[in-house]
Amino acid sequence: PHCQCLSMFDISVLIIIWVTFLCIIPILFDCRQMFPLSLLSHTEQSESGKIVIALYPYDAKHNDDLGFKKGDRLKVLEEHGEWWKAKSLTSKKEGFIPSNYVAEANTMETEEWFFKDITRKDAERQLLAPANKAGSYLIRESETSKGSYSMSIRDVDAQGTDAVKHYKIRMLDNGGFYISPKITFPDIEQSDGLCRKLEKPCDKPKAQKPWDKDAWEISKESIKMVKKLGAGQFGEVWMAFYNNTTKVAVKTLKPGTMSAEAFMEEANLMKTLQHDRLVRLYAVVTKVEPIYIITEYMSNGSLLDFLKSEVGCKVQLPKLIDFSAQIAEGMAYIEKKNYIHRDLRTANVLVSESLLCKIADFGLARVIEDDQYTAREGAKFPIKWTAPEAINYGSFTIKSDMWSFGVLLYEIITYGKIPYPGMSNGEVMTSVQRGYRMPRPENCPNELYDIMNSCWKSKPDDRPTFDYIQSVLDDFYTATEGQYQQQP
Incomplete structure (x- = not known):
């Protein structure tokens, strides 16, 4: 039965059972204190320092790695970034371990x-x-x-x-x-x-193994292409394996798309942007063409393709709003870092197995050298997503990204339809300059359409911040509800 159907007696009984469980938590977490030291293994008596427990199994991939099984206890010797040096209390071997695969012993x-x-x-x-x-x-x-x-x-x-x-x-x-x-x-x-x-x-997805230490500019031979996922104006996207062990996504760029020097300059900046809502950039191949961009793999592909899929087209409005909030969260991070995406649309947002969104291809548009793109009115330029000041004057800012976000909201609420339906790029440019804005889609709540229109303000400074839009979308359904259930 649901909460509202329970009597006060039923609820009291459930609370008794539940609170009893919570009172036992400290004992469960610190049960070692209940036993004399003599009952603990000699191994752990002799070890001091930080002891961790393996949450997942890990197979050593390199000679200096330390493999372990789920539940193994390890002593941490050095903590540096995502890879820690540790010693197995079982095998006595030492090596590097992924820090997100372990948790400190005797903690929740x-x-x-x-x-x-x-x-x-x-x-x-x-x-x-x-x-x-x-x-x-x-x-x-x-x-x-x-x-x-x-x-x-x-x-x-x-x-x-x-x-x-x-x-x-x-x-x-x-x-x-x-x-x-x-x-x-x-x-x-x-x-x-x-x-x-x-x-x-709750199902806890296995932590993503940190990228190899110091593996940034890698060899093309270390990448094994497995399955072509798609092709775009500037190259292809593949599912691949790095060193035959780590599943990754590889974007290949057509020769002449951009110079290796300009790309590396941007890529070195891109790799510093790390957030749960941004696709992680792992490594690059630039010594020979085509350039490879190696990123984390997202099993549901682009948000655009997902929304058109058999599963995605059945997603209900609350999840569509949630997709929008997740993307706003990622863009709020980009905004905070004083960075610009320049090509924000559903085709450049990826979806995980658990339906989490991550923004991809941030910053890449800046280093594209294709004449059909750089001319702005060229055939490859995404006119329908681009703010008027960026089209007319090349003025790309976080506020032009906000304009694009409004168009992305249109894509989401229409399950991937092309914006400005029935209009050519030239007609869109002319109409938007004259004040035209896309009408509210049939299934779009007025409140969401208000957000879209705020993104399409003529003056860039009149458009909201991503931080603000994230807060509005996060609370789209909860603004008038209590955050927590009332306890008796």
């Missing part, structure tokens, strides 16, 4: 249901991913109260729509936990949530 980070550094919004995205069902749950650090925790549970609302409910977990002076101030509690295996029985922890 080793638990499958604990999600570190995740926002309330991302908790909802994770729980609503296709791999999860009603009853999936996670515990996360509170965004608003440092040192406290929240539980997020996937449920079904009265209309039969998937929803996520959030509960604050409060701490007792003695170190225990509670949700309701009236009751405190015991057993992780038999615990029930407040709105439904807890079924299983």
